[in-house]
Amino acid sequence: MRLPLFVLALLFSSVSTALDYRSVSETTTLYDAPSQKAKPLFAIAAGTPVEMVVTLAAWVKVRDAKGDLAWIEQRQLAEQRSVQVRAERAQVRASAAESAALVFEAEPDVLLELVESAPAGWAKVRHRDGQQGFVKASQVWGL
Numbered sequence: 001m002r003l004p005l006f007v008l009a010l011l012f013s014s015v016s017t018a019l020d021y022r023s024v025s026e027t028t029t030l031y032d033a034p035s036q037k038a039k040p041l042f043a044i045a046a047g048t049p050v051e052m053v054v055t056l057a058a059w060v061k062v063r064d065a066k067g068d069l070a071w072i073e074q075r076q077l078a079e080q081r082s083v084q085v086r087a088e089r090a091q092v093r094a095s096a097a098e099s100a101a102l103v104f105e106a107e108p109d110v111l112l113e114l115v116e117s118a119p120a121g122w123a124k125v126r127h128r129d130g131q132q133g134f135v136k137a138s139q140v141w142g143l
Helices: 006-011
Strands: 014-024 026-032 040-044 049-056 059-063 067-073 082-085 090-093 100-106 111-117 124-126 132-136
Touching: 040 067, 049 082, 100 132
Parallel strands: none
Antiparallel strands: 014 049, 026 040, 026 067, 049 059, 059 067, 082 111, 090 100, 090 132, 111 124, 124 132
16 A cells, blocks of 8 residues: 555654744744645734644644644744743743742733743743743743
8 A cells, every 4th residue: 555645745754853842923824734725724923832743845733832733834933932821820030940039920821032041940031021031931831
């Protein structure tokens, strides 16, 4: 039995071996297949983090914070990353420690720019108003 060429292409496409995240560069539509002629599923806002699952030519199959899978054109993914608050109130602190001063709190679904890697279990982030600090990785999605 021969596998269709498309299935072979999927098998030999570059598959993310570790969790690899990017952020959407501009508000765009996600599709059910890797083509602009495919069925549009939903729109996704600029800055939203997505997990890269499969890369196939100019298209990437991604998973969003809700777990939904869809296809997006690779050119619409930015290198600059953001994270999305998952906790009821994410606490952003002055340093990567529970005892550090609280800089601000963010509500669910707020997008924070990922500034840099931090000690294990933490991420340095910046709010769009310029405030920055460290958030526990368990309080955000997209790391």
